[in-house]
Amino acid sequence: MFFQLLINGLIAGSIYALIASGFSIIYTTNKFVHFAHGSTATVAAYFLYWIFSNFGLPLYLVFPLTILIAALFGFLVHLLIYLPLKKRKSSSVILLIASLALMAFFDNLMQLLFGADVKILSIFPHGKGIEILGAYITPIQIVILIVVLLLFFGLWAFSKYSKLGKIMRAVSDNPELAKTTGINSIRVQHWSFVIGSAIAGLAGILIALEHNIEPAMGTHLMIQGFTAAVIGGVTSIPGSIVGAYVLGLTENFGIWFLPSGYKSAIAFVLLLIFLIIRPQGIFGINQGNRDQKM
Amino acid sequence: MPKKLGIVIAGLALFLLIGGGCTRTDAPADVSTDTDAPVEDTSPIKLGWLGPLTGDVSSVGTADREAAELAVTEINEAGGINGRMLEVTYEDGFCEGKTALAGGTKLINVDEVVAIVGGFCSGETLAVAPSAEEKHVVMLSPGSTAPSVTEAGDYIFRVVPSDGFQGKYAAEFVYNTLEKKKVAIVYAITDYAEGLANVFEEEYKKLGGEIVVKDSFLQESRDLKAQLTKVKNSEAEVLYFPTYTEAGVVGFKQAEELDLGIQILGPETLSDEKLVTAQGAEGTLYTVPVSNESEAFKTKFLEETGRDDMPVYASQTYDAVKILAQVIESVGTNGEDIKNELYNVKNYEGVSGMIGFDENGDLTSAEYKVMIIKDGKSEDYTK
Amino acid sequence: MSLLEIKNLDAGYEDLNVLKDVNLKLEKGKMSVLMGPNGAGKSTLLKSIFNITTITSGDIFFNNKKITKLPAHKLMDLGIAFVPQGKVNFGILSVRDNLILGIHKTKDKTIIEKKLKEIYKQFPILKEKEKEYAFTLSGGQQQMLAIGRALMSSPKLLLMDEPSLGLAPKLVKEMFESIKNIRDNFDTTILVVEHNLKSMMNVADDGYILVQGEMIAHDSCKNLKNSEVMKKVFVGELE
Numbered sequence: 041m042f043f044q045l046l047i048n049g050l051i052a053g054s055i056y057a058l059i060a061s062g063f064s065i066i067y068t069t070n071k072f073v074h075f076a077h078g079s080t081a082t083v084a085a086y087f088l089y090w091i092f093s094n095f096g097l098p099l100y101l102v103f104p105l106t107i108l109i110a111a112l113f114g115f116l117v118h119l120l121i122y123l124p125l126k127k128r129k130s131s132s133v134i135l136l137i138a139s140l141a142l143m144a145f146f147d148n149l150m151q152l153l154f155g156a157d158v159k160i161l162s163i164f165p166h167g168k169g170i171e172i173l174g175a176y177i178t179p180i181q182i183v184i185l186i187v188v189l190l191l192f193f194g195l196w197a198f199s200k201y202s203k204l205g206k207i208m209r210a211v212s213d214n215p216e217l218a219k220t221t222g223i224n225s226i227r228v229q230h231w232s233f234v235i236g237s238a239i240a241g242l243a244g245i246l247i248a249l250e251h252n253i254e255p256a257m258g259t260h261l262m263i264q265g266f267t268a269a270v271i272g273g274v275t276s277i278p279g280s281i282v283g284a285y286v287l288g289l290t291e292n293f294g295i296w297f298l299p300s301g302y303k304s305a306i307a308f309v310l311l312l313i314f315l316i317i318r319p320q321g322i323f324g325i326n327q328g329n330r331d332q333k334m
Numbered sequence: 335m336p337k338k339l340g341i342v343i344a345g346l347a348l349f350l351l352i353g354g355g356c357t358r359t360d361a362p363a364d365v366s367t368d369t370d371a372p373v374e375d376t377s378p379i380k381l382g383w384l385g386p387l388t389g390d391v392s393s394v395g396t397a398d399r400e401a402a403e404l405a406v407t408e409i410n411e412a413g414g415i416n417g418r419m420l421e422v423t424y425e426d427g428f429c430e431g432k433t434a435l436a437g438g439t440k441l442i443n444v445d446e447v448v449a450i451v452g453g454f455c456s457g458e459t460l461a462v463a464p465s466a467e468e469k470h471v472v473m474l475s476p477g478s479t480a481p482s483v484t485e486a487g488d489y490i491f492r493v494v495p496s497d498g499f500q501g502k503y504a505a506e507f508v509y510n511t512l513e514k515k516k517v518a519i520v521y522a523i524t525d526y527a528e529g530l531a532n533v534f535e536e537e538y539k540k541l542g543g544e545i546v547v548k549d550s551f552l553q554e555s556r557d558l559k560a561q562l563t564k565v566k567n568s569e570a571e572v573l574y575f576p577t578y579t580e581a582g583v584v585g586f587k588q589a590e591e592l593d594l595g596i597q598i599l600g601p602e603t604l605s606d607e608k609l610v611t612a613q614g615a616e617g618t619l620y621t622v623p624v625s626n627e628s629e630a631f632k633t634k635f636l637e638e639t640g641r642d643d644m645p646v647y648a649s650q651t652y653d654a655v656k657i658l659a660q661v662i663e664s665v666g667t668n669g670e671d672i673k674n675e676l677y678n679v680k681n682y683e684g685v686s687g688m689i690g691f692d693e694n695g696d697l698t699s700a701e702y703k704v705m706i707i708k709d710g711k712s713e714d715y716t717k
Numbered sequence: 718m719s720l721l722e723i724k725n726l727d728a729g730y731e732d733l734n735v736l737k738d739v740n741l742k743l744e745k746g747k748m749s750v751l752m753g754p755n756g757a758g759k760s761t762l763l764k765s766i767f768n769i770t771t772i773t774s775g776d777i778f779f780n781n782k783k784i785t786k787l788p789a790h791k792l793m794d795l796g797i798a799f800v801p802q803g804k805v806n807f808g809i810l811s812v813r814d815n816l817i818l819g820i821h822k823t824k825d826k827t828i829i830e831k832k833l834k835e836i837y838k839q840f841p842i843l844k845e846k847e848k849e850y851a852f853t854l855s856g857g858q859q860q861m862l863a864i865g866r867a868l869m870s871s872p873k874l875l876l877m878d879e880p881s882l883g884l885a886p887k888l889v890k891e892m893f894e895s896i897k898n899i900r901d902n903f904d905t906t907i908l909v910v911e912h913n914l915k916s917m918m919n920v921a922d923d924g925y926i927l928v929q930g931e932m933i934a935h936d937s938c939k940n941l942k943n944s945e946v947m948k949k950v951f952v953g954e955l956e
Contacts, residue, residue, distance in 0.1 A: 041563070041566075041567040044563045044566070044567070044592070045563060048559045048560060048563060051559075052557070052559075129731075155388075156388045156389055156392070157388075157389075157392060157393075157580075158556075158580045158583065160583075166587065166590075166591075166613045167590065167591075167613075168590055168591060168593050169591040169592060169593065171593070176591060176592045176593050178591050203821060206810060206814050206817075206818065207818070207821060209807070209809060209810060210807045210810060210818055213807045213808055213809050213810070214804050214806070214807050214808070216769060216801070216804075217801060217804060217805070217806070217807065218807075219767070219769065219788075219789035219790055220767050220769070220789050220792075220793075220799040220801060221790075221793065221799075221818055221819065221821075221866070222789075222790045222791075222792070222793025222794065222821065222822065222870070223790055223818070223821065224788070224790040225790070251556050251557065251584075252556070252583075252584075254556075254580075257556075260554075275809060291560075292559075292560055295560050296564070299549060299550060300549050300550060300551055300560045300561045300564075301523060301550050301551065301552065303560065325808075325809050325850070325852070327808045327809070327852040
């Protein structure tokens with residue numbers, strides 16, 4: 041029982057992590073809430089479904105293609121919608137409203153094109169899970185866990201050691217100083233959308249395989265994704281993945297004691313607790329006000 | 335300039351958000367007919383139909399719409415109602431209260447229909463009932479089975495039995511026929527499923543059985559692992575699973591993945607083709623009201639619509655339209671007159687069986703049977 | 718020859734116009750100080766070189782090349798480095814990472830290590846705190862880090878906005894010694910916006926006075942020191 045709850049929590053956490061990490065990259069670099077991030081995953085999932093249903097392309101082509109399309113989607117959204125707004129010095133509130141409009145637009149577009157019913161993606165055979173220590177886990181779930189673990193280490197190394205990772209953190213921390221230090225902030229922001237949206241594409245694929253496809257699938261997960269990013273610390277990209285697991289595990293162990301309907305409430309309660317007690321999240325750094333130089 | 339652009343975008347956002355949730359109407363709004371017109375009036379008589387054309391239960395809703403259309407065609411080909419053609423305006427209820435309310439009130443206030451065939455889902459009917467009561471518009475539901483519909487109002491009728499019967503039947507089936515004494519209930523948080531869950535619990539306990547787990551989920555939930563893990567960890571021998579289609583598909587799939595290992599029993603919503611053919615459905619049992627469905631009707635319906643299977647509540651929908659037509663033919667288009675005359679219907683021979691209404695507008699009796707899902711099809715269950 | 722030339726500049730923030738018809742000519746190899754009362758527009762002038770203000774008219778030339786409204790990140794390539802006021806460092810990066818960002822365009826590790834060594838020699842405390850987060854440094858150390866980062870790219874022109882702000886007097890003295898060293902050792906033209914005139918006037922070659930967005934004086938520091946205009950503008954500040 042414990043192990044089943046643990047696995048349930050890890051799987052839920054992994055799915056949240058897929059959404060949260062991409063969102064976190066975009067948020068830390070651009071400092072506004074890109075609500076349409078969930079829609080990126082949804083669009084990727086429908087693209088996968090469309091390609092898979094109509095063309096007999098092999099999977100090893102289809103999956104990377106989907107991720108590329110997602111990256112392109114995010115890039116274009118930034119280039120065509122957010123960037124012009126930023127050039128006019130729009131506040132982050134305006135950008136947030138724009139992201140809501142985009143979210144509504146694309147979710148509805150998917151519904152218009154594909155219908156509101158749930159689409160099932162039958163790429164891999166389904167069946168009883170594999171039994172480990174009295175708990176059951178399916179092959180797809182194992183794949184999701186491994187992918188997210190790799191993603192975590194990848195993002196951690198990227199953030200801490202790679203030049204682009206450090207530059208992103210610099211832009212996130214002090215955008216004006218970044219400019220005068222010769223960093224092309226706009227190019228960095230483009231990259232954040234490309235990388236973040238590519239991860240959303242990956243999320244779309246895996247969630248489609250595990251939970252099937254419907255128009256609001258990505259957006260539904262944004263609440264948990266956003267919460268995970270806050271819990272993990274909005275300045276820490278790998279932290280968002282940790283936050284996602286904290287959330288997933290808390291939800292699944294929590295509803296052992298509560299009626300399962302309270303699952304979403306747990307996300308909100310956790311969010312509130314962190315916002316009140318530790319707004320910088322688990323890995324966020326509160327820089328303080330030493331000597332007024334910072 | 336930035337502020338203006340922001341307002342435009344905010345407006346666009348609002349428009350899309352609201353527009354996205356808008357109900358779809360298929361029939362254009364007609365010019366209202368004067369319901370107090372003299373007998374020589376040849377303008378069409380307008381009925382409304384409210385059911386799930388999109389969403390979770392849309393496969394059933396769209397199929398039942400065809401049953402209504404079949405009834406309408408027959409009536410009109412036979413000369414209509416007192417020489418007036420019958421017209422139906424179809425509104426989408428999405429199987430949930432908010433959308434149904436919008437559709438229902440439009441039928442009542444804008445289209446000014448004479449009566450409504452619907453709502454289909456219990457949530458739809460319960461949402462629109464107060465308006466129908468107020469405006470004296472009869473609602474005759476072909477599918478709302480929640481026990482709470484009994485008290486929904488004077489103008490609210492149904493040609494399906496209250497789940498007060500079905501829940502009891504299911505409880506008796508589990509205790510007496512399957513001979514299982516411990517049950518877990520996992521139900522969707524909707525009027526329909528919750529009604530069933532509560533009736534089942536009450537009746538099953540009366541028989542001496544034990545409810546070891548009672549848990550719920552939101553209709554739009556797509557992950558039931560938490561609930562199923564609780565069930566697996568309990569001593570439940572049977573899982574009673576009242577749900578609509580999409581969450582049902584998830585439940586079946588995850589029950590198989592988790593190797594739940596116990597019998598699943600559900601209500602008539604499990605007859606949806608999408609569920610019958612879903613992963614993990616094999617061996618699932620479900621109760622259905624016995625429609626002493628005339629073979630003639632079945633053949634005709636399948637022929638006219640090109641379908642392979644009878645959708646659940648198709649014959650009830652057909653009967654609802656026909657009963658209303660008959661009543662309107664005798665007493666006219668006044669809402670109160672229609673209502674009063676309906677209470678006099680005691681022995682109408684419908685294609686779904688014998689129909690008679692009690693003082694609450696409920697069917698006076700109900701009969702059920704159990705089906706089993708085998709190889710992606712439903713068959714009668716034999717012990 | 719003039720390294721930096723600003724001609725008839727009108728600039729500000731959105732609709733707020735701060736600078737009016739400002740002229741400035743910076744000689745190569747010299748250290749100049751830009752002075753003026755609060756709100757005169759000194760920071761605005763520096764920021765305008767980097768196009769992070771709203772420039773409504775006028776031009777800026779660097780090495781006779783027009784750089785008006787050039788995107789900020791391109792100026793570093795030309796050899797202009799900036800030590801701003803306020804948040805001077807990337808707090809959540811290490812000291813070492815902060816410095817490396819000073820020449821982030823260079824891929825050659827040997828060059829990077831060589832420059833780091835130079836900077837550490839100039840500011841030993843930075844070597845000590847190499848792996849610490851920048852935000853843990855004290856004010857004076859932060860200032861040194863900011864200057865160090867600016868120097869990593871071996872800039873031809875170094876702009877500094879009130880480097881002594883918030884520093885204790887002893888540190889201020891050290892600060893200006895460092896700046897003098899930079900001018901001597903790194904062969905860099907320097908323009909410093911400063912409030913602490915006593916120290917600067919002894920160190921800098923030229924001085925500019927900006928009052929309410931208008932450049933009202935320019936001369937060698939020697940001449941300016943006891944001039945009438947200085948007395949008028951900075952009553953009591955020279956003590």
